[in-house]
Amino acid sequence: MLITRGTNVDIRTRDNYTALHVAVQSGRASVVETLLGFGADVHVQGGSLGETALHIAASLTTEDATECAIMLLKSGAQPNVARNDGETPLHIAARNPLSSMIRLLLSEGADPKLTSNAGESALHVAARSCNSEAAHLMLEHLLKTLSAAEIKEFVNAKTLEDGLTAVHYAAEITHDQLHSPGEDGRLINTLIDYGGQPEIQTISTLETAMHFAARSGNETVLLAMVEKIGAGAVQIVQNKQSKNGWSPLLEACARGHSGVARILLKHHARIDVFDESGRTALHLAAANGHLQLTHLLLQHKAFVNSKSKAGEAPLHLAAQNGHVKVVNLLVQDHGAALEAITLDNQTALHFAAKHGQLAVSQTLLALGANPNARDDKGQTPLHLAAENDFPDVVKLFLKMKQNNRGVLTAVDLNGFTCAHIAAMKGSLAVVKELMMIDKAMVIQAKTKTMEATTLHMAAAGGHDKIVKILLENGANAEDENAVSEFFFDFFT
CATH class of the missing domain: 1.25.40.20 (Ankyrin repeat-containing domain)
Structure with a gap:
């Protein structure tokens, strides 16, 4: 109107x-x-x-x-x-x-060949959206005007910034994106039938479509790829390493995709690939607490005591992140070395202690780990727990030797006891825990070089609450040491 x-x-x-x-x-x-x-x-x-x-x-x-x-x-x-x-x-x-x-x-x-500002064709969009019918219709349409070689070039065209192909997009599809059962499999089959190449690597990260499938955990797409491209090509693609050194197997193990890992291992993926840090698939599975994957890798002869560039074994990483079941599996079932050391001479117990992993610390001690092992700074796991303010872990070590004053007086290469370290780092709860065991030792112990007390260390770090509790329990503010002028200035 x-x-x-x-x-x-x-x-x-x-x-x-x-x-x-x-x-x-x-x-x-x-x-x-x-x-x-x-x-x-x-x-x-x-x-x-x-x-x-x-x-x-x-x-x-x-x-x-x-x-x-x-x-x-x-x-x-x-x-x-x-x-x-x-x-x-x-x-x-x-x-x-x-x-x-x-x-x-x-x-x-x-x-279909026109691209967006990002370099994506409509085929890229269809693949990313898991639209197998759209992909099929576009490629079928192009058959009328393009040669097989031209279509192959189109299918493998890369986006501008990341260098992703339609096959990359199809490989990262997850099950919640499916419009119908098996659509992801139909999509990847269509792309490969028209010349899609899973071995193409992205520009910046150097990842293949198999890396993407391993990350998304899409077993259907991965199986379609390995069945389509043939045994020889599978060996090449599945062992290609990305920029950080990860093969698809390492990617799957880091993400916890045991089904993907089984497919790769069934097709003889190398289990001894090292990433840029020298870590293997077993390191990544153990570090992330993937018990089933850890067991699977060990069944396929992964070396349980393999070392990273920093000297970390899988046990170190499992301990660091608090994965008790993985720790037990590595040690009890597969003989992982409890006293394996890193380049700075730290054991798995050091790692558990410095990261506050109480349950793992208990487990390692029960398995026979040495609580008095020293790293290259002369520090025991107790020192590291004190330094990082984990009073529960400190208490665990102290309970082991309640009647042995030596555990409290043990010093590192700088002559610091765990009390000195806790005071210096401001770990109030740790200082309180130590005082419950031997208050006199905490207050009176002096470092070898400066003859500094726990009070001096707390004052130097500006930790007022620790200074207060030490003074309340008899620490002498006038006690001199090699740098007493500094502490005199602090108290006055």
């Missing part, structure tokens, strides 16, 4: 949308027909992305949207017009499971 009274059919909103945009968004085919009958401009680009009415129609998932698109195209809408981000209606339609829209756009001249 307003139009018949002379209202401009293409009047714009503040965002530059017209009534035609709104009618298409609402799926009102009859209104779209009316507006077009009154000469509505199908080329107007509105919104922050600069989208036409055809872009909007392509984003919808009902058959009404296809009907709207048919009318727009008959009225002169361009199927290859790009939004501000470079996406055409075909890019947008590729995200949705409405195959009739894909067929329509292709029949009206939509070009």
Whole structure:
């Protein structure tokens, strides 16, 4: 009625949308027909992305949207017009499971080879959206005009920044993205059938599609890849290392995808691959607490005492992160060396203590770990627990030798007891725990070089609460040491 009274059919909103945009968004085919009958401009680009009415129609998932698109195209809408981000209606339609829209756009001249500002073709978008039907329709359409070699080049085209192919996108699909059972398998099979190459590596991270499948945990896609490309190619691809040195097996073990790891191991993936830090798949599985994977790798002859560049064994990493079951598996079932040391002479018990892993510390001690082992600074696990403010772990070590004053007076290479270290680091709870065992020792013990007491160390670190509790328990503020002027200034 307003139009018949002379209202401009293409009047714009503040965002530059017209009534035609709104009618298409609402799926009102009859209104779209009316507006077009009154000469509505199908080329107007509105919104922050600069989208036409055809872009909007392509984003919808009902058959009404296809009907709207048919009318727009008959009225002169361009199927290859790009939004501000470079996406055409075909890019947008590729995200949705409405195959009739894909067929329509292709029949009206939509070009699957056009890329967005990010370098993505509509095939990239279809693969990332797990739209196997859209991918199939586009590739089938290109067969009419391109050679097999040209289609292969198209399928393996990379995005601009990361260098991702459609196969990479398909490989990272997770099960919650499936529109129907087995769609991910159909998609990867289609891409490989048309020349997709899983061995292509990304630009910055040097990851193959197998790395992506290992990370997402998609066993269906991984199986399709290994079955499609043949045994020889599988050996090459599954052992390729990314920039950080990870093979697909390391990726799977870090993420806890035991099913993926089984597939890779069944196809003879190398178990002795080392990453840039010298860590193996077993290191990563143990570090992340993946018990089933740790067991699987050991069954496949992974070396239980393998060392990283820093000298860490899988046991060190399991201990550091508090994985008691993995620790037990490594030591009790597979004979991991309890006293294996890193380059700085730290054992797994050192790692557990300095990271506050009480349960693992208890487990290692029960298995026979040496609580008096010293690292290259002369520090025991007790020293490290004190230094990092873990009073419960400190208490564990003290309980072991309640009647042995030596555990409290043991010094590192700097001549510091655990009390000195706790005071210096501001570990109030640890200082309190130590005082419950031997208050006199905590207050009176002096370092060898400076003859500094625990009070001196707390004062030097500016730890007022520790200074207060030490003074309340008899520490002498006038006790001199080799740098007494500093402490005199602090107290006065």
